[in-house]
Amino acid sequence: MFDDRISDYTEGVAAKYLSAVDAEPGKSNQHEIGGLPAAGFREWLGTPGKQEVYRFRARQIYISDDDDEPVICDSHVTWYDCRRRVLHRGPEYRLYYYDSPVTARISEGDFFLVAKLREDALPLQDVFLPLDGADLKPGSLLMVFAPAGSAAERQLRILFGLGEIGERFKAGELDAGSLLLPLRMMLEALGIELNKPDHSDDEWTERLLDTFGGKAFPATAAFSAFARDSIADHTNPLADPDGTLMEWMEQEEKLFRLYERQLVQAQLRAGFGEHGDDVDAFINYSLSVQNRRKSRVGHAFEGHLDTLFRLHGLQFQQGRGKGNVTENNARPDFMFPSFAAYHDPTFPAEQLLMLGAKTTCKDRWRQVLSEAGRIMPKHLVTLEASISEAQTDEMASHQLRLVIPTSIHTTYTLRQQDRLLDLQEFIHEVKAAQV
Incomplete structure (x- = not known):
């Protein structure tokens, strides 16, 4: 079993909602984000002097609930004192980023998370370095952007132990808990190497x-x-x-x-x-x-x-079997008690259940809505953590019920948890229909 925590891969993390100055070059003279020292990041990024700038490799990621895949690119960022040419004033450290496919997507109000990763947690490709004399520092940064209120934002906040945040950086609690499998899957999708050595x-x-x-x-x-x-x-x-x-x-x-x-x-x-x-x-x-x-x-x-x-002795068939289809040649992942019963007009519709199975949802949950028109409500089992309230509300409006293993329920809001079924409850429903 996995027992590692996000702190096994990350030295420090902080998050905020981007201001106009952070995200829109037209409202600032630079592509830069300030405020990180207040979240303790000077401890991990260092303290460049008046004649220095520090550069770090960075993986930049933009995640949207509407995109099938995140936008990912490897780049560099510069950590420097923006007052380095003003000798009589104290330092003000900022993180300067360069144009990239990811930064082209960001806008004011987006959720932004930055993490300083432990050595070798994120092997990055070497990319072009602007010729300003700065050397690469050891370690790398993970920079993730997502629309405010999205499922991705909530998953990232749970993963990195972040509570309520605003326009000021808030530091995360990296030992908040062991990594659930769905959150491990999310990290791996971002390119983090989760291979903690184990004696076994x-x-x-x-x-x-x-x-x-x-x-x-x-x-x-x-x-x-x-x-x-x-x-x-x-x-x-x-x-x-x-x-x-x-x-x-x-x-x-x-x-x-x-x-x-x-x-x-x-x-x-x-x-x-x-x-x-x-x-x-x-x-x-x-x-x-x-x-x-x-x-x-x-x-x-x-x-x-x-x-x-x-x-559990349930009567069912998988949709991958030959001829196991409903209308429009759709193939529900699981049909209870059978596809023959579904196609029998004399079989009571209230004794039919169908279950879609998707490790992650995104917009793919909508596929389930077109499967098995005789059956309402429909059920979907998933391992995805913390789907947004907007999406779960939309699912409920289409009479789609989520079945989620109990350990993942805590990643959802209390309001959402009232609607969730766990696997045990779903099995009981099937048994009741098959009495």
Whole structure:
């Protein structure tokens, strides 16, 4: 299981809402953000003198609920005393940023988070450095922007231990809690390397290699079964389906990364192409690794749910089966009790349930609305933390009920939690319909 915290990867963090001067060059002579020393950032960024500027590598990210993928780029920022040429005045330190695809998206009022990362937490590409004589300092910064009130803002605030903020920087509480799997997934999507060493890693790696051979990835179903069996003594799927699902997912994620590391390292040693230096072959391989990570987690999620439902004796079918469709050739992820019952006009509609399964939602939750027109309300199970109130209100208006494992409920507001089902409650609803 994972027991690391955000403080294992981050030295310091602060956040604020951007002012016009921060975000709009037309209202300021510079692309710069002030106020960080008040949040303690001088401790991590240093104190450049009157003749110095410090430069740091930075990953810049803009996340919007309306975009399928965040905008991400690697850049540099400069930390300096904007009064360095005024000898009789005290220092005023600011963070200067350069034009980039990310900074082109920001505007007044956006949420902004900046984190000083521990060494090697964020390996960045070298990019063009303006020739002003500044040397790169060790370490790197994570700079994340998001529209105010968005799901991304709330997830980031939970992840980095941030309470209410305003236009002044507020420092986060980095030891606020262990990293939930959904928040780990979010960090990894931002490019943070979450590979905290563990004394048991070598033992698990050996077991994986003995079982699967170390030559290629096994089918997801086989790997998921191994993950479940490996912690069978520590889970109780009948008494605690919510906790069990999260433990299965976390264990599989950990084992997958260990096994993936072995395969990727072997490929790196072998090289790419006939002479080992084929750039296109390397890029294609890198893309295949990323795509496998994304597709595998969704298939694993559905597979673990399938196992839970079978253990609870539920009657159901998965949509991936041949001919398992509803109107417009739609394929709900799970149909209770069966697709045959759904298509039988004499079968009572109130005894039919459908469940969409998506590890993350974004706007993809709308796909569920067009599936299984006979069934209202519809259900969607997800691992996404802290979806915005605006989105959950819209889901409720379309009679879509969210099913979320209990441990993730705390990332939602109390108002939202009143509407959420956990997995145990959903299973009880299905059993009641199938009596």
